[in-house]
Amino acid sequence: MAASSISTTSVALAALMKLKGVGRRAALRIVYGPIPTSDAKELVVDRAIRAKLPETALLDAWDRAQDELENTKASGIKFYSFHDEGYPERLRNIPDPPAVLYVKGDVSGLHAPKCLAVVGTREPTPYGEAVARKSAATAAEAGFTIVSGLAHGCDTLGHEGCLDAHGVGVAVMAHGLDKVYPAANRGLASRLLENGGCLVSEYPLGVTPMRTAFAERDRIQSGLSDAVLVVETDVKGGTMHTVRFSREQKRLLACIDHPDKWKHEDKTKGNQMMIAERWATGIADGAALMQFLMRIEKVKPSSEVVPEKPQNNDPQTSMAF
Template identity: 45%
Template sequence: MITRELILTLKNLKGVGNKTIFQLFTELESYNLTDIKDYFEAILEISKNKSNLRLSNIEMEQLKISNSIANKIIEDSEKHEIKIVGYYDSDFPESLKKIDNSPLLINVKGNYKALVDLVGVAIIGTREPSENGFKTGKYIGKEIGAKGFNVVSGLAKGCDASAHEGCLSVGGTTTAVLAHGLDHIYPRENKQLALDIIENNGCLISEYTIGTRPFSSYFIERDRIQSALSLATIVIQTDTKGGTMHAVNDTLKYKKILGAISYVGKELSYPKTKGNQMLINEQKAIPISKESLTEFLLKIPIVQTSITNKIVKTRIKTTVRRIVRTKIRSNKIISKRTITKNDNNHIQLKLDFNND
């Protein structure tokens, strides 16, 4: 089995990226290997015969040194209560396997089940929202968190922080996707917010291992993970260019639902709403107002299907079966039936909005 130790070993080799490692693992499928040393021998053999893998200069000593670093990362992560999940582990999120340049591993601190059991909705936007924009982000985070969704954002100042805070204010579950190792928090002013997320059954997630400092390109790369972990994305405020648009483009690329807050009045002149207006006018995003939020959320495809047995088996194992018999406002009865936890969330969503 390809373990997190092996992945970390290869990732710590100079000049070796995710694409090369995935290609190498494809080559290793024809080998019957169990021990890490056997993997090293096979890797050296492949590197001599496959010059296109950019491993031609790898030596056993380099692998051993890199393996020592890998084991130190695992040890330090455990001390900081950081869970490392490898691409080939059974509990690696399937949604992250469906995107281009999938991460080879993720690091998680907090409630990992939040990523598995709850439907994610990404709430994103500028670090410099208007006063009304911040309040809107908090309101959207609150409403979505109260309906049982996992609010996914990036812990940045501004819209991200407002979404996390709004969700936490109603006891909701929220996930922060970070662009650095989980042994520290950036920005510093959101350190307490990060602790609150963990303490309230949420989690922090990053593809970067412990000790990794934030770098400008990492923030762009993490945006694909935010959208991948979510079935829908809501833009609070953004200009026509900026970091928010990376997550927007990934949402559109993978044909997920995109919404943008629709502003009126003086907010239309604020530069950080120009992106919202553009996305709505180009019909790339569904306009969202307080009155239309219900309709938007009900468009989210709660129940997903898959042709792969692995996903089906995983869903069966995590299914929560129970009988539901509920009266709704129209006095119609939802008949008794066996449902999944996600089905129940969808039904509850409809009922909660109707009872507001």
């Protein structure tokens, strides 16, 4: 494959992030705009030297990044640097965006007019299991792209609900797209792709799952979405990373408001806390969910983060999950 077919900006960012101590923030400070194809390597090396980075190591990293991206493209996986056309606009506007985004499947879901993240614990209650799937299906039927992380539990059920409604789903991965983790969800990943969805990661091929990467990818889940729906979480559950990112990114936030019989469960305590602290809109039934979905369409990501208490004065419009 000709080198010219690869974005030089992507190569530059990928190369910089191969250097010890250089992460996405530092790379984006050096590559602060599109890099012209002519003299690209010399330009980036000059900037890197001024940033006190080793020239020899960068030149080696450049060649390795070039080869990796050519192999990535040959495998059918697309990639977009922060400065490339096609990089998701929602993600471009978060405080800590990926420098390079890798996508397997149909990229159109990343640019859909309405996106909702459905997240929660890996071990939901029976009520949470039903609500995760039903909520995602309802949102997909309303035209929302459903974003989640392909993990066990609420993520899996959110993706399944999306597919139940023949919706488009986006799975944000914490590793390279040459693998699917957990392996038990390989079939689910294939079904998402077959139904017009995609798998997304900020990690190049060959990168294996690391504990810290799962928290890192949570900012991408909320970043790709207009709003986040938390099904179930403990106060200290991993889902709270996504909650924190959604607040930092000024996304609308909602969580399931459980019936009393489930409120003794630790995995609902995070929901109760978010509602009590007015971080999130409580969703107690299908009517409240529909009201929240309509609100998302009116309020795109902005400074608006104040939760709204659902009003439902007509018992005929209320529907249980």
